[in-house]
Amino acid sequence: MILNQYLAKARGVGVDIELLSLSDLNLRLAALVDELKAKSVALPLIGWPEPLLLTVKTEVEKCGSVTVSPRRRMDGGYEWNRSALGSATLGITFCGAFVAETGSLAFPSGPGFGTLASLLPETHLALSYAKDCRPDLGGYLAEFGADIPSRLTFVTGPSRTGDIEASMTTCVHGPGRVLHWIISA
Amino acid sequence: MPTTRRASLFLTCSADALYPSVGRVSVRLLESYGVDVDFPEEQTCCGQPWLNTGDTKSARTMALHFLKVFERSEAIVAPSSSCVDTVRNRYLPLFKGEPKLQDRFRELASKTYEICEYMHRILDIPGLPPHPEPTRTTYHSSCRTLRGIGLRGAAENYLKQMLGDHFVPLPDADTCCGFGGSFSVKFPEVSGKIMEDKLGNIVLTGASTVAALDMSCLTHLSAGARRQNLGRLRFVHLVELMMEALEGKTR
């Protein structure tokens, strides 16, 4: 029910959504990397369910692509290699919450969460589980209580502008293409 | 048998100075529906020009004069939405902190109507006969008709009944004509530009007659039409078409 609402909203703003089962993931990933001829893929390492991350990382590297991830420093913190990140053509992130009311993907920040992977490359693929769909923005925000991350980002469709003669054009600063693959349970 | 309705005509200054027929037709139209019409001769202007140029002191004096003249009337009917909007919505804020006066102005506001509105809402006149010589006609729904007194659709319905397919709706109908009272002389170039667009839309409809419930907009539009060699356009208050339909002849 709310998933249908999400699908309608997000597709309405140009998100390319696929519903797939976990077993289809490898094939679809290989096809996407091939289609984009993605030499380098931005891939955060934290905030993922471990097996899913492994599947993705292994498949992407099997396709001959390099993965770019936040590095763990000696002090336990993380850092990006910015120039490597800047050259990634595809960013793959896990999206642990998406909102039906607005058709939005939510990305909280945190050590190693690497939300820039959803911003700098021209194509962004978000992976979610169907169970992680939330009905509305207010309810999702309430989940945080007083404990709000330093940056909480909502992505609703591709980067766009209407600033020239109010004609809508995509891929301004962020990705021109947003893919959302929702993995069924 | 209901008792006879009585209404006082508030002529408005534009009909007083420029358009006597609008006043005459208003009286005859109301009488033809059995309304007993009177005309308090001490009436002047509602004060809108002063109110809208920021002279609230003068506007207050005029509001008080209006109250004195019309307070005892059963209903006040005027052939102008903007004047009715003034009486109904603008007087009250002028008397903040004077609750007794405000009560009287509230009472006054509750019985002041634009004439088409009065026919529609109070007399509850469902329909009008076909016009004897219908010409292609469009309707300028003035800002004060729409957003001041909130009358939407009533005038258009009457026009449809009288004119059938000869009534053509105006594109961008809810956009201002550019008059704006003092605005028209403070910024005539902008007023003229907005007016040009309105006249352009009127020409688009192919209408030869333009009806409205506000003679001030029509004064501005007709004077602009003459400047733009559109003198063939006829600008009329809706009551004039209504009277022609009722009498079965064009004046």
Add this chain to the structure above:
Amino acid sequence: MNPVAPNFRNASRDAVKNAQLVAAVRKSSDLLSDLMARAVANTPDFEALRDYGRARKLEISGDLEKYVQSFTAHARAAGAVVHRAKDAAEAARLAIKIAADNGTKTAVKGKSMTAEEVELNEALEAAGITVTETDMGEFIIQLAHEKPSHIMAPAIHRSRAQVAELFTDKLGTPPDLGVEALVAAARKDLREKFLAADMGITGGNFAIADTGSIVLVSNEGNIRMTTTLPRIQLAVVGIDKIIPEMADMPKFLALLARSACGQTISSYMSIVTGPRRAGEEEGPEQLHIILLDNGRSRIAKGPYREILHCLHCGACLSHCPVYRAVGGHAYQATYPGPMGSVISPLISGLGIYADLPNACTLCGRCAEVCPVRVPLPDYLRDLRSDVKKPPFMMKLTAFGANTPSLYRLGMIAMRRMLKKGGKGLMAPALKEWTVCREPPKPQEGESFRDWWRTRSYCK
């Protein structure tokens, strides 16, 4: 400020003659109005949402200082440095100091009307800091050395062809590019600047009192870059942007996004709560928030308090017949259109912007579309009475109009003079009227009053 005193009459006279300008403003305004209408039609509870917005804003503007204090405390608790600027000059001084203290040389900036209000770019540039506008519209007008002409769509007055010419001139792009190629060129130019900048400057669409968060919306992604990449972030936020709780935000966002450009939500929304935290690989090391007063506390206590409720969606501009005929620059103020004609004189003084409250036909369209029901036409009308004492002629005619016998004589005289084509005594009064119109033409025949008397007598 402006070297020459703003004069709406002169500026608007030139603007209406500029066919390209009028066409560009019209095209974009029409589109934005249509988008809003469609979004509102698809939101069944929109009227209830507007009621909520107004009621909640009344609570806020009625106790503004309380919310400022609350926001400040919570933002500081989250690690932000909160500054308070009483006016534009102080805000500019603070911004320069923040930049200097951190050795910043280059800044990337998201669109912010509050920054325009304090003329932040000019101040920073004068202090030797290079500021690059990154919003597409702002980028265009910065290249053209212009001011925004619309609070939401700053380059609304420029055609695609003009932008193409500008890019060829300034960025060396091939001539006559289409919109997509223009956007791609800007992306390329700006990407390097994002990665290199020391400081990111933004405004704030909402400031949440109970969490100390700044909420920023954008469609392009430049705000995300600006709030994530540089090591210093500066947000310049008017204190009118504060809302009490995070739970209020989705509702105000729903009002804003629909009214601004017909969206449910913008492509990106960033909720920024303090700087980068321990271990995080992204976000600025320092987050500075300048809370700008610049008259807002004073306005909150006065009769025009509800203008502080404005969400800066721009709907009143796109729907205003005057704005649509002249564009934003003719207003010669940071904020143009209906909301600007109220807020500009309230901030800068009626002496400077005496024209603006009059630059309105009182058509009421702005109030009809305002998502938080600011009574803009009422305010514009009331501001007219604050401007100056009514001229002697108005007083004289008021006396006449109030004296029934004089009024009747006046009506007769006006009729007679206009029948003669308005020459003679009426000529001065008709001078402006006849700029675009012929004199009014009274009907032939007897006056209404004569007709009424004869009729009553015969009865």
